[in-house]
Amino acid sequence: MEALHEKKLQFLELMTNRLRQEVIRIVSGAGSGHIAGPLDTAEIFTSMYFHVLQHDPKHPHWAHRDRMVVSCGHYCPMFYATLAHAGYFKVEELKTLRRIDSRLQGHPHRNALPGLETTSGPLGSGVSQAAGMALAARLDRKKCRVYCLTSDGEHQEGNTWEGIMFAAKHRLSNLTVIVDRNNIQIDGYTEDIMPLEPFRAKYEAFGWHVVEVNGHDIPAFIGAIAEAQAIYEKPTVIIAHTVAARGVSFMERDYLWHSKPFKPGEAEQALKELKAEQEKIAQSHEK
Amino acid sequence: MINPDAQLNPSLFEEDIAQVPTRNGYGEGLVLAGEENPNVVALCADLKESTRVEAFAKKFPERFVEIGVAEQNMATVAAGLGVSGKIPFISSYATFSPGRNWEQIRTTICYNDSNVKIAGHHAGISVGPDGATHQATEDIAMMRALPNMRVIVPCDAIEARKATMAAAHIWGPVYLRFAREKTPVITTDSTPFAPGRIQVLWESKKPEVLVIGAGPILANALFAAHDLEKEKIGTIVVNCHTLKPLDEKGIIALAKRAEAVVTVEEHQITGGLGGAVAEALAKHHPIPIEFVGMHDTFGESGTPSELMEKYGMGVKDILAAIKKVIRRKK
Numbered sequence: 001m002e003a004l005h006e007k008k009l010q011f012l013e014l015m016t017n018r019l020r021q022e023v024i025r026i027v028s029g030a031g032s033g034h035i036a037g038p039l040d041t042a043e044i045f046t047s048m049y050f051h052v053l054q055h056d057p058k059h060p061h062w063a064h065r066d067r068m069v070v071s072c073g074h075y076c077p078m079f080y081a082t083l084a085h086a087g088y089f090k091v092e093e094l095k096t097l098r099r100i101d102s103r104l105q106g107h108p109h110r111n112a113l114p115g116l117e118t119t120s121g122p123l124g125s126g127v128s129q130a131a132g133m134a135l136a137a138r139l140d141r142k143k144c145r146v147y148c149l150t151s152d153g154e155h156q157e158g159n160t161w162e163g164i165m166f167a168a169k170h171r172l173s174n175l176t177v178i179v180d181r182n183n184i185q186i187d188g189y190t191e192d193i194m195p196l197e198p199f200r201a202k203y204e205a206f207g208w209h210v211v212e213v214n215g216h217d218i219p220a221f222i223g224a225i226a227e228a229q230a231i232y233e234k235p236t237v238i239i240a241h242t243v244a245a246r247g248v249s250f251m252e253r254d255y256l257w258h259s260k261p262f263k264p265g266e267a268e269q270a271l272k273e274l275k276a277e278q279e280k281i282a283q284s285h286e287k
Numbered sequence: 288m289i290n291p292d293a294q295l296n297p298s299l300f301e302e303d304i305a306q307v308p309t310r311n312g313y314g315e316g317l318v319l320a321g322e323e324n325p326n327v328v329a330l331c332a333d334l335k336e337s338t339r340v341e342a343f344a345k346k347f348p349e350r351f352v353e354i355g356v357a358e359q360n361m362a363t364v365a366a367g368l369g370v371s372g373k374i375p376f377i378s379s380y381a382t383f384s385p386g387r388n389w390e391q392i393r394t395t396i397c398y399n400d401s402n403v404k405i406a407g408h409h410a411g412i413s414v415g416p417d418g419a420t421h422q423a424t425e426d427i428a429m430m431r432a433l434p435n436m437r438v439i440v441p442c443d444a445i446e447a448r449k450a451t452m453a454a455a456h457i458w459g460p461v462y463l464r465f466a467r468e469k470t471p472v473i474t475t476d477s478t479p480f481a482p483g484r485i486q487v488l489w490e491s492k493k494p495e496v497l498v499i500g501a502g503p504i505l506a507n508a509l510f511a512a513h514d515l516e517k518e519k520i521g522t523i524v525v526n527c528h529t530l531k532p533l534d535e536k537g538i539i540a541l542a543k544r545a546e547a548v549v550t551v552e553e554h555q556i557t558g559g560l561g562g563a564v565a566e567a568l569a570k571h572h573p574i575p576i577e578f579v580g581m582h583d584t585f586g587e588s589g590t591p592s593e594l595m596e597k598y599g600m601g602v603k604d605i606l607a608a609i610k611k612v613i614r615r616k617k
Contacts (some may be wrong), residue, residue, distance in 0.1 A: 069367075109398065110370070110399050110400070111399075111400055117370070118366070118367070118370065118395065118399055119394055119395065119398050119399040120394075121394070122390055122394045125359075125363045125366075125391055125394065125395050128359075128360050128363030128364045128366075128367065129363050129364070129366050129367035129370075129395055130367060131364055131367060132363065132364040132365060132366060132367020132368040132369075132371070132375075133367040133368070133370070133371045134367075135352070135364070135367070135368060136367065136368045136371030136372065136373050137371065139328075139349070139350070139373070140371075140372070158359070159359040159360060159363060159391065162357040162359060162360035163360055163363065163364070165355075165357075165360075166354065166355075166357075166360055166364060
C-alpha cells in the first residue's frame with residue numbers, strides 16, 4: 001500500500017463528499033433505498049477503492065485482485081456510486097438504480113454488474129463467503145487479500161458468528177472484516193434491539209485481532225488496514241465507529257434514516273449541506 | 288422384461304442381491320472426482336463418517352474442510368470457494384443441509400451462481416430409528432423450486448458414484464440425494480448414466496402403465512413390474528434420476544404409449560417427483576396419474592422396512608397404485 005500524502009488525502013476527502021452527494025441523488029431518484037449506512041461508510045468505501053484495494057476496474061475478473069465482499073447488501077447505493085467513480089461502469093448508469101432492466105438491483109447481484117464479488121442483501125452470510133474466498137486464495141497460494149464489509153446489526157445473525165469462528169480456526173490472516181459500527185438498525189438502536197456489546201471482547205474471545213477506529217478518519221482507517229496486513233497469526237476485524245448517516249445534519253444518528261423515502265425538499269436540503277461541506281474540504285487543504 | 292440396454296444387475300430378482308447404501312457411492316465418487324480435478328474440495332458438518340467423506344478427507348487432507356455443526360456456515364463458506372474457482376461438495380443430513388441452510392443456498396449459491404454441489408444424506412423415511420427429525424422428505428421440493436439448481440437422485444450406490452462424478456463436471460449448483468440404508472444394487476458399472484435423461488429399466492410388450500421412479504425405491508418398482516408380468520399386466524419402469532431439469536420429452540413420449548402413469552419416490556408427493564411429473568403431464572399430455580410417496584405427513588421411528596410399509600411405499604403399495612391407475616383409464 002502506498003503512503004498517504006497530503007494531495008491524495010484531499011482527493012479522498014473530496015471523493016467521500018462526491019459519493020455522499022451521489023447517494024442522495026440516486027436514492028431520491030429511485031424513490032426508495034437505504035440512506036444511513038451508505039452515507040456513513042463514504043470514508044470506508046473511498047479508502048478501499050481509491051487507496052487500499054489491488055484491483056483493476058477494466059479487468060474486474062483479474063485473478064489476483066483483492067476481494068471486497070459487501071455483506072450488508074443494502075449499502076449498495078454507496079457501493080454502486082463507488083464502483084462507478086472507480087471506473088467499473090459509467091457514472092451515468094447510477095440513475096437506473098432499482099429500475100426495471102437495470103444492472104443496479106435493489107440489492108447487489110454478482111452476475112448483474114462488474115465489480116461485485118457476491119450477491120448479498122440477506123444479512124449475515126458475508127463473513128463466511130469471504131472466509132471461503134480467503135481459504136481458496138490460500139489453497140491456490142495467491143497473495144490477494146479478502147475484505148468484508150459488514151453492518152453491526154448483522155452480527156445478530158448466527159451465521160456471522162459461525163463465519164467468525166471458522167476464520168479463526170483457519171487463522172485466515174488474509175481476511176479482514178470491517179464493521180460499520182453505526183449503532184442503528186431498522187427498529188432502533190442496536191443496544192436496545194439486541195445488544196452487541198462488549199463487541200470488541202466478543203471478537204477477541206473468538207480469536208481475532210481487533211482494531212477500533214474512527215470510521216470517518218481516513219488516515220486512521222487506512223492505518224488500521226495497514227495493521228491488519230501486518231498481522232500474520234489471525235484474522236483482523238476493524239470496528240469502524242461511525243455516525244449513522246454522517247454528512248447530513250438532520251439525518252445523523254437517527255435510526256429512522258436507515259431507510260425511508262425523502263419528503264419534498266429533503267434531498268435538496270441534504271445536497272445543499274453536502275455542497276457546503278465540499279467547499280470546506282477544498283479550502284482546508286489550500287491553507 | 289428388463290431393458291437389455293440398461294445392463295442391470297443380473298441378480299436383480301434374486302434373494303441374495305447385493306445391498307449397498309447410496310452414500311457409499313457418494314464417498315467413492317468424491318474421491319474419484321478429487322483425483323480427476325484438483326479444484327474439488329469437500330466440506331462436512333461433523334458427519335464425516337456417516338456422509339462417507341472420510342475417504343476423501345484421508346486422501347486429500349488439505350482439500351477437506353471440517354466446518355463443525357454449522358450448516359449455514361458450510362453453505363456460505365462453500366459459496367465463497369465456489370466463486371473462487373473451487374468445486375466444493377458440501378455434505379450433511381438433508382434435513383439440515385439443504386434444510387436448515389435453505390436461504391443461504393438460495394442467495395449465495397443459486398442466485399449467486401456459485402459452483403457448489405450439495406449432498407443431502409439420510410434422505411427419505413428409510414433412515415429408520417432416528418425418527419422424523421432426521422428423515423428428509425421435503426428436500427427435493429425445496430431444491431427443485433430454486434432457479435439455477437439441478438437435482439439428481441441416484442437409485443443405487445453405483446449410480447451414486449457416477450452422479451457424484453458427473454456433478455463435478457456440471458457447472459453450477461447441483462443437489463445430490465443419498466440414503467442411509469443398504470439398498471439393492473440395481474445397476475452395474477456398464478449401465479449408461481446421462482444426467483438429464485430418463486432411462487428405461489423395464490419394458491413389457493404391451494405396457495398399460497408407465498412407472499416413473501427415482502432413488503433406491505426404484506427397486507420396489509422393478510419388483511412390482513416383475514410381479515405384474517406374471518399377471519399379464521405390462522408396464523414400463525423408468526429411472527428418472529434427474530428431477531431437474533426434468534426429461535419432459537422422454538417422459539411424454541413413453542406416457543403416450545402407456546396412457547397412465549404412477550410415480551414412485553421416498554419423498555413428499557408435493558413438490559417431489561410426483562409433482563414434477565404431474566406438471567409435465569398437465570402441460571403436454573394430461574392422463575391419469577397415481578402417486579406413491581409420503582402423503583403430507585412426517586415419519587417416525589422404526590425399521591426401514593416397517594416404515595416403508597406403514598407409509599405406503601412398499602411393493603404392494605406400488606402394485607395397488609398401478610392397478611388403480613389402470614381402472615381410471617376407462
